[in-house]
Each structure stands twice: as structure tokens, then as C-alpha cells.
Amino acid sequence: MSQTTTSSHLDPLPPIDLESKTSFRGSFSTGMDILVALLTILATVPLFSLLYMVIYKGLSRFRFDMLWELPPGAGMEGGGFGNAIVGTLALVAIAAAVSVPLGILTAVFLTEYARGSKIAQGIRFASKILSGLPSILAGVFIYAVVVLALGSFSVLAGGLALAVLMLPIIVLSAEEALLRVPRTLRDASTGLGATTSQTVLRVTLPACAPSLITGVMLAVARAAGETAPVMFTALFSDYWISSLFEQTASLSMIIYNFAGMPFENMLDIAWSASLVLILLVLATNIVSHLIAARK
Amino acid sequence: MSESAVTHQKRDVENMSDASVANLIEGPVLEYDKSKPPCTESAFDTRIERFYYGKSKALKHVYVKIPRGKITAFIGPSGCGKSTTLRCYNRLNHEGHTTVDGGVYLDGKDIYAKSVSKRLLRYHVGMVFQQPNPFHFSIYDNVAYPLKLNGYQGSIPDRVEESIRSANLWDEVKDKLQDSGLSLSGGQQQRLCIARAVATKPRILLMDEPCSALDPISTLKVEELMAELKKKFTIIVVTHNMEQAKRAADLVAYFYVDREDPDGACGQLVEFGETMQVMTNPKSAYTYRYLTGRAA
Numbered sequence: 001m002s003q004t005t006t007s008s009h010l011d012p013l014p015p016i017d018l019e020s021k022t023s024f025r026g027s028f029s030t031g032m033d034i035l036v037a038l039l040t041i042l043a044t045v046p047l048f049s050l051l052y053m054v055i056y057k058g059l060s061r062f063r064f065d066m067l068w069e070l071p072p073g074a075g076m077e078g079g080g081f082g083n084a085i086v087g088t089l090a091l092v093a094i095a096a097a098v099s100v101p102l103g104i105l106t107a108v109f110l111t112e113y114a115r116g117s118k119i120a121q122g123i124r125f126a127s128k129i130l131s132g133l134p135s136i137l138a139g140v141f142i143y144a145v146v147v148l149a150l151g152s153f154s155v156l157a158g159g160l161a162l163a164v165l166m167l168p169i170i171v172l173s174a175e176e177a178l179l180r181v182p183r184t185l186r187d188a189s190t191g192l193g194a195t196t197s198q199t200v201l202r203v204t205l206p207a208c209a210p211s212l213i214t215g216v217m218l219a220v221a222r223a224a225g226e227t228a229p230v231m232f233t234a235l236f237s238d239y240w241i242s243s244l245f246e247q248t249a250s251l252s253m254i255i256y257n258f259a260g261m262p263f264e265n266m267l268d269i270a271w272s273a274s275l276v277l278i279l280l281v282l283a284t285n286i287v288s289h290l291i292a293a294r295k
Numbered sequence: 296m297s298e299s300a301v302t303h304q305k306r307d308v309e310n311m312s313d314a315s316v317a318n319l320i321e322g323p324v325l326e327y328d329k330s331k332p333p334c335t336e337s338a339f340d341t342r343i344e345r346f347y348y349g350k351s352k353a354l355k356h357v358y359v360k361i362p363r364g365k366i367t368a369f370i371g372p373s374g375c376g377k378s379t380t381l382r383c384y385n386r387l388n389h390e391g392h393t394t395v396d397g398g399v400y401l402d403g404k405d406i407y408a409k410s411v412s413k414r415l416l417r418y419h420v421g422m423v424f425q426q427p428n429p430f431h432f433s434i435y436d437n438v439a440y441p442l443k444l445n446g447y448q449g450s451i452p453d454r455v456e457e458s459i460r461s462a463n464l465w466d467e468v469k470d471k472l473q474d475s476g477l478s479l480s481g482g483q484q485q486r487l488c489i490a491r492a493v494a495t496k497p498r499i500l501l502m503d504e505p506c507s508a509l510d511p512i513s514t515l516k517v518e519e520l521m522a523e524l525k526k527k528f529t530i531i532v533v534t535h536n537m538e539q540a541k542r543a544a545d546l547v548a549y550f551y552v553d554r555e556d557p558d559g560a561c562g563q564l565v566e567f568g569e570t571m572q573v574m575t576n577p578k579s580a581y582t583y584r585y586l587t588g589r590a591a
Contacts, residue, residue: 184428191387191422192441192491193414202440207431 051278058275061268067276071238071254075263081273083240087155087248088277090241091234092224094159095166100216102163103170104205110171111178112186112200124175131168138164139232147233153247158234162226166219173215177208210291217288221281227252251277307575308586319580323551323565327358333400338363338499338529339384344397346376346383352558353379359548359567361499366521366530368540368570371550372585376562377533380550381501384531385420386413401498418445421492421528425504427484429476429491434459434468437476437487441495454494461527462490463520482513489520493528500524502532506539518543537586540570547573549582 020026065080072079106123114120142161147153181204189199205212235247236257251273258270327342334340337360346354354376361367369377382388383399386406398405406416418441429437438455447454459465464486468479476487485505492500502521506514521530521543534540540547548567554560566579577583 182428184424184426185430187387187422187424188428188430188488188491189440191385191417191424192444193418193495194441194444195414198444202444203430 054271054274054278057271058278062272062275063268066269066272070240071249071258071269072265073238074261074266077265079265079269081249081251081254081269081276083237084249084251084254084273085276087234087237087241087250088224088252088280090155090244090248091158091162091230091250092220094156094244095162095223096216096220098160098163099166099170099219103167103219104174104212106171107174107178108200108205110175112196112204124172127168127171130164131172133165133168134228135165135226136228136232138162139229142229143232150245152245153233153235154245155234155241155248156244158230158248158250161229161233162223165226165229166223169219169222170215173218174212177211177215178204180211181207210294214288214292217284217291221284221288224284225252225277225281227256231256251280306587308577308583311576311583315576316583319583320578321580323356323563323581324578325356325358325564325567333398333403333405334360335400335403336363337361338401339531340400340403341380341383342397343380343383343395343399345394346379346396347394348388349392352556352561354383354562355553355556357383357564359564361529361531362546363529364525365545366525366532366543367546367548368544369531369533369548369550370535370537370540371562372552373535374560374562375550375552377550378503379562380564381503381531381533384499384501385417385422387417387422414445418495419497420499420501421495421497422501423485423488423492423503423505426508427481427488429479429484429487431475431477433473434476434479434487435472438491438494441491445495447495458490458494459487461493461524462486463516463523464490480513482509482516485509485513485517486520489517489524493524496527498529500528500530502530504533504535507535514539537574541574544570546570549573549577549579549585551581551585 063080065078066082067080067085068082069078069080070083071081106127110120110123114123138161141164142157146157146160150157185203185207186199189203190196194202230250230253234250234253236253237247237249241248254273255270255277258266258273261267261270329342333342339361341357341359341361343354343357345352346357357376357380369381371377379388383395384406395407398407400406401416401419404411430440432440435455438458439451442451442454456465459468464483467483468474468487471478476484479487485508489500489505506517509517518539521532524530525545532544534544546568547570549565550562551565552560552562566573566577566582568578573582574586577586
């Protein structure tokens with residue numbers, strides 16, 4: 001009732017023009033759109049040209065027996081990088097076994113026990129500095145602390161050097177994951193009589209597990225391709241590893257060693273090892289994204 | 296009705312006679328006798344003189360005995376300390392270091408005493424939060440969680456069923472107990488949280504604006520549930536919905552934020568009594584002004 005009576009009191013409004021017209025503003029905006037698109041394409045050129053080169057050169061020289069053969073001597077035919085694949089996997093496994101528990105526990109301490117405290121700020125600052133550490137320094141550090149102490153290059157030392165690189169990445173990504181768990185969830189658990197450790201183990205960590213795994217995978221992908229830390233710690237070997245205390249080959253080191261050689265067969269192996277390494281890293285990244293997306 | 300576009304429904308409190316309005320007291324109307332031992336008849340004897348977050352004072356003069364087997368509603372403007380007070384009852388105030396001058400007594404024992412285990416306190420004082428916050432695991436495990444935590448000796452499946460039934464949720468979830476708690480609707484999630492909170496059979500159930508994130512039908516279901524639950528538990532509910540306080544609560548405590556306090560704005564308890572008495576015939580002028588919508 002009141003609606004019909006009130007509308008008659010309104011003054012008539014001027015008509016509205018909605019037709020589009022060309023203007024400087026409009027053409028400038030279109031120009032910027034095109035520029036942004038072009039620059040975006042330009043930015044991806046290095047990535048795709050690198051992928052193209054490695055895959056093209058690698059595939060044309062790749063032989064399946066390379067995956068299980070040992071590296072050949074200078075000037076010899078055949079051979080492969082089987083021990084380097086095993087070496088890289090062993091190095092990354094040791095690095096993950098050390099850095100994942102340490103990193104996640106540190107993040108738990110930062111967010112659940114010492115949130116906002118001076119100690120937490122100090123640890124977070126240290127982690128950020130460590131994440132920017134040149135990787136060669138991690139190698140030199142472990143060389144001084146482990147290699148010299150044990151008297152030899154070893155898989156163990158190589159794994160520890162990679163762990164130094166992975167640790168800050170895991171701490172910072174796990175902290176971010178834990179911070180994204182809403183406080184109401186912790187309150188719910190605490191309010192039901194759970195201790196802090198019960199809440200962390202049963203509620204907080206499981207709730208952010210996908211993000212934790214993503215962070216770990218990214219750290220693994222970063223560590224798998226490192227050369228400098230391995231050069232000072234695990235060095236190289238022409239043979240299969242049989243213990244943690246002997247030196248080992250790795251994909252990055254076989255690329256480094258063979259890429260400068262004058263023998264065509266060694267160059268084939270270096271390109272093929274590059275292909276395998278890049279596929280491993282790519283696969284790790286894709287898996288981590290799938291895990292993150294599944295949430 | 297046609298005289299004005301905005302229709303004004305007269306509030307209950309505006310039926311007060313001019314004489315009673317003139318008799319209102321400018322200030323809080325609650326006091327307590329320090330010399331008397333803490334009351335053991337009530338669910339909680341609250342004697343908070345001052346409450347601090349770190350160095351800033353958040354509450355003062357909260358003196359109230361919460362009666363057993365009733366629903367007590369905490370009302371008042373934003374920032375008046377309703378939720379802070381509620382969280383004093385299970386010691387879930389966690390913004391830095393907190394200090395309580397005075398005490399909160401459960402069965403005559405101060406829950407802020409050094410020897411008190413917060414874990415056991417929370418076993419006996421359940422809490423439901425503003426946002427429904429079920430865990431990511433299954434409906435069954437959500438309710439079993441507090442039982443497993445505290446090493447419940449009886450049959451967990453039986454107690455889980457009993458708790459879900461008492462939250463009026465059983466018929467809706469009995470065929471999908473293994474589904475994630477997050478798959479339920481908002482109102483069902485909140486009733487799941489209630490089932491979880493009553494699984495340990497606490498003496499007291501704290502509810503912090505349990506309906507503010509729910510639609511009207513879910514709100515009604517939760518209010519009906521509260522009326523049933525008060526047969527078994529003492530309920531303290533924070534609400535900023537006057538109608539809800541009137542519908543659901545037996546007693547009402549009105550909180551006020553004292554902005555003149557030398558230590559900065561600070562919440563305090565002004566008035567406490569039967570819902571109808573406070574709503575229609577308050578004793579404090581602070582309550583009167585809040586109820587007539589004239590002051591925060």
C-alpha cells in the first residue's frame with residue numbers, strides 16, 4: 001500500500017546514456033592490456049626455451065641403459081648414470097630425514113608455544129637469513145664440520161649439506177601453514193581439555209598436512225638440483241654406493257663433470273642426466289601442487 | 296500506523312513508571328560480602344575484582360553467583376567484557392599473560408588456584424564457540440575426541456550416540472557418522488559442536504554467541520536444544536540478541552563498558568537478576584539506558 005503511494009511523489013530523473021564511445025582512456029587501457037600480455041609472454045621465454053633445449057637435446061641422446069649403467073671412463077663407449085640417480089635419491093632422503101622433523105618441530109614451536117615472543121622473532125629472522133644463504137657456503141660449512149671430522153667425503157655429509165639448505169624453507173613454509181589454521185580450531189581442542197601437544201598432534205598438524213607436504217616437496221625439489229654443496233661433501237664416484245660413509249655420484253655432479261669433457265659419449269650422458277634431473281624436479285613440483293590443490 | 300514510515304514498537308522497559316525511572320541508581324547495583332565463604336550452592340561463585348590482559352585492565356567488579364540448572368545470559372554492548380568473563384570460567388583467555396584479582400569458585404574451590412589443572416577444569420566446563428568449529432575428521436571422531444583425550448573408561452560408541460542424540464542431531468547424521476564434520480550445514484555443525492561439548496558430561500556449558508553465525512531456523516533449533524540441555528547442565532550464554540535472551544534465558548547479567556576508568560575502557564558487571572525483572576524493571580540507570588537503546 002505504502003509503496004504505490006510513495007512512488008508518485010518522486011521527481012522525474014534525467015535519462016541515462018549507456019552507449020560506449022571511443023575515448024583516450026579506453027584506447028590507453030587497451031594498449032596497456034596488450035603490453036602486459038606481451039611482457040608476460042616474454043617472461044616465459046627463458047623457461048620454455050630451457051625446457052625445450054634440455055628435452056630436445058636430452059631425448060635425442062638418451063638411451064634407456066643409461067639409467068642403470070655406471071659412468072664410462074674417458075674416451076670409452078656406453079655407460080650411464082645409474083649410480084648418480086641412486087646417489088641423488090640417497091642424498092635427498094638423508095636431507096629430508098634430518099630437515100623435515102627438525103623444520104616442522106621448529107615451526108610448531110614458533111606458532112604454538114612461543115608465538116609473538118622475542119625468541120620466536122629471533123628464530124624466524126635466522127631462518128629467513130639462512131634461506132638466502134649461498135648454497136656453496138652450506139657445502140663449505142659441512143666440509144669443515146663433517147668431512148674434515150670424519151676424514152672423508154660421504155653420502156652422509158652431502159645429505160647434511162642439503163639439509164642445511166632445506167631447513168629454512170621447511171621452517172618458513174610450515175610456519176605459514178600452521179598460522180593459517182584458524183584459532184577457533186585450537187580453541188575447540190583446548191576447550192575440550194586437550195593439552196597443547198595433543199592439540200598440535202591431533203588437530204593442528206593434520207589440519208594443515210597438505211600445505212606442510214607442499215612445503216617439503218618444494219624444499220626437496222630445490223635441494224635435488226644443487227651442485228655446490230655436494231661438490232664439497234659427497235664429491236663423486238664411478239661406482240655404486242654401499243654405505244653412508246663413502247663418496248657418491250649425483251645427477252648434478254655428473255652434469256658438472258661430464259659437460260666440460262671433449263668426448264661425445266660423456267656429453268650424451270650429461271644431457272641425458274640433465275633431462276632426468278629436470279623431469280624429477282618437475283614431477284616433485286607437480287605432485288606438490290596436486291597435493292595442495294586436493295585440499 | 297500510517298502516521299510514520301518507521302513503526303515504533305514499544306520496548307517492555309518503556310512501560311516503567313516515571314517514579315521507578317526516577318529511582319534508578321547511577322552505577323552498578325551489585326556488591327558482595329568478602330567475609331562470606333564462597334558459595335557452593337551455585338554453579339560458579341564469581342568474585343573477579345579486576346582482570347588483566349598483560350598490563351591492560353579488561354574487567355572489574357564481576358560479582359555474580361551463577362545458579363545451577365538455569366540458563367544465564369550475558370548481555371551488553373560490544374567490548375563490555377561478556378566473552379572475556381565467559382572465558383574466565385574455563386580459563387581460555389589466551390591473549391598473553393592474564394591476571395585475576397579475586398577468584399572464580401567452582402564447588403567452593405578457586406579455579407585460579409595454582410594446583411588447579413586447566414585440562415581437568417575444561418573437562419568439567421564445556422564450551423561452544425561463536426563460529427561452528429568442528430574438526431576436519433569424521434562426525435563420530437569429533438564427538439569421541441574429548442573422550443579419547445581424557446581416557447574415558449566406558450563405551451565410547453555408546454557415549455557418542457548419547458551425546459549426538461542429546462544435541463538433537465542423531466536422526467540427521469546416524470547414517471553418515473564417518474563423513475567429515477565439515478560436510479554438515481552451519482546449524483548442524485553447531486549442534487555437532489554442542490554434542491562434542493556435552494560428551495564429557497560437564498557440569499557447566501559455556502556458549503559464546505552460539506547462534507550469531509546461524510540462520511533463524513538453526514537458531515531456533517539451538518535455542519530449543521538449550522532449553523532441553525538445562526535439565527542436565529548449567530548454561531551460561533553470551534548473546535547480543537535481546538530477543539534471544541528474553542526467549543531463552545532464566546537470568547540475565549548486564550555488562551557495561553566503563554570508558555571513564557582511569558586505566559582505560561574496561562568492562563564491568565552492572566546488574567544481574569531474573570530475565571523479566573532486568574528487562575522490564577531494571578535497577579541500574581545503565582541497564583535502563585541500554586534497554587531503551589539510548590546508550591551503549
